Amino acid sequence: MAEENRLPGTDTLADTKAMIDGLKTVCANAGLANDSSEYKIITEAFLYKFLNDKFLHELRQLDEFKGVENVERAYSVMDENDRELALMGLPEGTALLKPEYLISCLFQRKDMERSEKGGFAELLDSALAGIADDNVDVFSVKTGQGQSIRLFGGVSRFIVEEGKRDSFCAQLVTKLAAFSFERAFAQKYDFFAAVFEYLISDYNKDSGTYGEYFTPHSIANIIARILVPEGTRDVAVYDPAAGTGTLVLAAAHRIGEQNCTIYTQDRSQKANEFMRLNLILNNLVHSLPNVVHDDTLESPRHLAVGGNSIRKFDYVVSNPPFKADFSDTRNKLAGDAYQKRFWAGVPNITSKPEKMEIYLMFLQHIVASMEESGCAAMVVPTGFLTAKGKIPLAIRKRMVDEGMLRGVVSMPSNIFANTGTNVSIVFLDASSKHEKAILMDASKLGEKKKVDGKNQRTFLSDAEVERIVETFNAAETQEDFSVLVDYDTIKEKNYSFSAGQYFEVKIDYVDLTPDEFDAKLSEHMTNLQDMFAQGEKLQASIMEQLKGLRYE
Incomplete structure (x- = not known):
């Protein structure tokens, strides 16, 4: 299909669903399909990806990053003071992510961490915890007693076998890194x-x-x-x-x-x-x-x-x-x-x-x-x-x-x-x-x-x-x-x-002359007499059959 003939958002929606399916596949391969913890993993990973991409999207709108080809790298190498000043220009309600919490950063480190330190699961959970802490005032909801419910709780804890946590988390990040929400931000409700x-x-x-x-x-x-x-x-x-x-x-x-x-x-x-x-x-x-x-x-x-x-x-x-x-x-x-x-x-x-x-x-x-x-x-x-x-x-x-x-x-x-x-x-x-x-x-x-x-x-x-x-x-x-x-x-x-109790009951009326009315009435009476005669014959037949049954 030619690009210009596609419905707006059609491919973006299909790609988004495919990313969700990919996350569910990772969970299924880890034995978590239909597990009570699956929804927490899927929703946390999805939300992490959305906030990550929305943050980068808003960065691209700032004067400091306009025309920059690799915004993530430019943001990562900025002087810390310059970075803090730049972040002050972001729209209210944008989650703030440190360079080490970006998905691209984690993706680059996944193989190294797994092979050398065996701590990629801890790295991902730390990033999620850091984002939750840095944005607690904006993105938390509350219990009735006023206690904040954190944005993220981490995902590796749901994998019982500790030796499989790094691989599981690396697969999640790989799925997230392969997709971008950038086109979705132009979409509406x-x-x-x-x-x-x-x-x-x-x-x-x-x-x-x-x-x-x-x-x-x-x-x-x-x-x-x-x-x-x-x-x-x-x-x-x-x-x-x-x-x-x-x-x-x-x-x-x-x-x-x-x-x-x-x-x-x-x-x-x-x-x-x-x-x-x-x-x-x-x-x-x-x-x-x-x-x-x-x-x-x-x-x-x-x-x-x-x-x-x-x-x-x-x-x-x-x-x-x-x-x-x-x-x-x-x-x-x-x-x-x-x-x-x-x-x-x-x-x-x-x-x-x-x-x-x-x-x-x-x-x-x-x-x-x-x-x-x-x-x-x-x-x-x-x-x-x-x-x-x-x-x-x-x-x-x-x-x-x-x-x-x-x-x-x-x-x-x-x-x-x-x-x-x-x-x-x-x-x-x-x-x-x-x-x-x-x-x-x-x-x-x-x-x-x-x-x-x-x-x-x-x-x-x-x-x-x-x-x-x-x-x-x-x-x-x-x-x-x-x-x-x-x-x-x-x-x-x-x-x-x-x-239904207030609908008008409609009765269809047909205008008839006196002769037409008499003819209709005579026709109905004849039909009734025929039905009564048939009923009497049927009743007599049933009685004969019942007599035969009693005789035997």
Whole structure:
């Protein structure tokens, strides 16, 4: 294919995926395929490569290095004072790497270190530790107690046989050195969203204990385009069960990465590591201090000034876990200290606590986290739209009675990678008092495809995404697809948010003359008489057969 006929970014994306596959091959050859440590090695190596290449990319933009053919060598031989002065010109959020931490430096030393000293694994781990230490103020995320979670932890420790660590680390560096992110830096959000999805595709399968690590890009795109109006600036976006950050990233891209600040919390360590990587890839390094690893329900860490109440946000997006065991904290959450936040109630502990409807807790937390003029979008199981239980009914009632329900979109089944639960998206808007809501049934859209040759997923086309977004934003009624319903009607139907309950039932009428009507009626009566006669014959035949059976 001629270079000029290639789609922009196509080769870069393919090359990036090939590099990721190469790293996974190194892990597989070391016996670490599907091992719990594999994702740590892959993500650390990938992030190391990205930061290394981004650092060199920014160096090339400085006056000191413009026109220099070998930037890495020029940087390495600089006087230390000159080097420090040059680094002050780098954009905020660029990781700083000493010359000895560059991948090219390690690559040149890998054979020497292995043959003469046997310490290449230690050399790589020291470089990773050094980068983490030198950039701890910018690139760390925090635990609920405020402790920094370091950028890198080293990779050789996952190889049990010490004698194989040098070779393993040398293979990783070889894969990294053979690839360059330089062309990728010209790409935008969609490119890095695809890279990120591919990178974590093998590592988001064990998320059922708390929530989804990854929300499909189509869902995130729909939410962002409906939730955020064009021209939005200087806002805070929050996700209390952020997973890998797909929803907040889509919202940030819609707003403009420099026009918003991201705040997230999630109790999964793996999810928070993925979140950090996602923010770095998408030019949201300034939001890293707001990524917190802790239980949002028990210990919300984003607080208002003074620390006596939770902070309110302009936009809240979330795909919370639907069911999970929170029996250990259930009684605490039902106490007086949490009553203001969990105003609709707390689900009881059941014989199967892993089935507790934890999403109802997050919905209440989300409503409590909205600014007075804030907006929210949350993924819910479709059963929530009509559930008659005390808690879901109280939540829906408040959304309507306070005039904040903007609308609902019910999605096709199997739209998510690792749940078969039918889902819907509820949109809230407290910026004005609504009197009507747009209810949409998009469950019949999409094309079902097998993923990995076994699991079936539904994929929305670009045209279908456009139809959902444009119809919703226009509050347009379309037959058997969307309906604009006034709040009084919703109240009459016990606060049901299901679009199907409000679709108009159409009856086709045919004009007939009296003679035509009599002829039709006579025809139907004749047909009925024939059917009755056939039924009587069949019944008589069955009775004869039964008599024969009794006689024998």
